[in-house]
Amino acid sequence: MAYDFKSESEVKDFLHNLGIEYRFGCYSEKKPEVCHLLGDYLEAIKKDYEKASKVYKSNCDDNRFGKSCLKFGTYALLGKAGLKEDYKTAYEYFKKGCEDNVSDSCFNQGILLISNAHKCGVMSDPIKGMALLEKSCQGENANGCYYTSGFYISGLKKENKSGKTSSNKTTDSVEYDVPKNMELAFKYATKGCELGSILCCINLSQMYAKGEGVRKNEELAKKFKEIALEMQSQMQETNKTLSFQEGLS
Template structure:
């Protein structure tokens, strides 16, 4: 049936039929990908976060659908669809998603581990977190590659956050020592995957000869690439329905 999307009544009919289709595919045919779409529908169209969260959770637990694990983990982190946020539940579901090879889940699990916070239920473990971020980068998560590059650029000092580090101190003071060669490798991959900050870092590395042989031509090329990406991001309008929730 062809719908006239200029007609309010036909739009409502289309949306109603879409919900019926997703419910049938999920509950009767037990298709995990359709259950995830149903949860997206409940979230984006119905704005019923509580029901959406329940569907994401069940689809993760029962059908091992990684994207639903990611979404329920994000819901738990934000307290969406529930009375309060729960970092432990969020971490557990990011871990489930990562074990199902969902790159964004690995990114979120890794970031929770490398970040020092006041949540005792998620203990900081930089080494484990970086291993998980490496898995996310391997599975072509551009943000994970970028974060790893940044950690190797500055090093991770003991008992400090990555963002508060300096070059001062002995190598024994660091959990992860500065390594510009590794920083370059991760920045290159991140840039190739479309992370503009990785491209900007590459430009600086080539300009200074850090982690790679100095090359002003390539420095200029990567700077231009980063600026082009920035313009594209600023001008882009995206529709997130059916794409899953981006990590925060």
């Protein structure tokens, strides 16, 4: 049946029938991908977040559909749809999503392991967290590339049991779980820039300008600065400007 999308009544009919189609595909045909679409329909069209969260959770638990695991994990993390904010539950669902190779889920799981989420029931594990961020980058997640690159630029400092930065008493130098590595920082910044991360392109410009992680090259530094500026000009949020000092700070 053809719909006239300029007609309000026909649009309503289309959306109503779409919901019926998704419910049939999910509950009768048992198709995980359609169950996920049903969750999206309930969330975006019906604005029924509680029902959507139940669909996502069921589709993750019963069908191990990674995108649904990511969605329910996000609901738990934010305390959305009547759920209590629960970092531990969010982590478990992000983990399931990552095991299904959903790169956004790997990114969220990795960030929780590196951040202060241990205060909310998630055990800190910076080394594993970095591996997950790298996996998210390899899965085409630009934020994963940016954070991986950024952590290799600064290094991840060890924390003692009190939560304070640890240092070597003999040399009084900072100890790292993940040491600085500008070569790896360059590698992941390059990938992130290719994926459209403006901050990765900024970092590349600075690395080439300073010769950090790569041989100094003023021409390439200029090239990536121009790429970043072109990205900035295309951004819709014209009231925001990026400083070229933000990248490596």
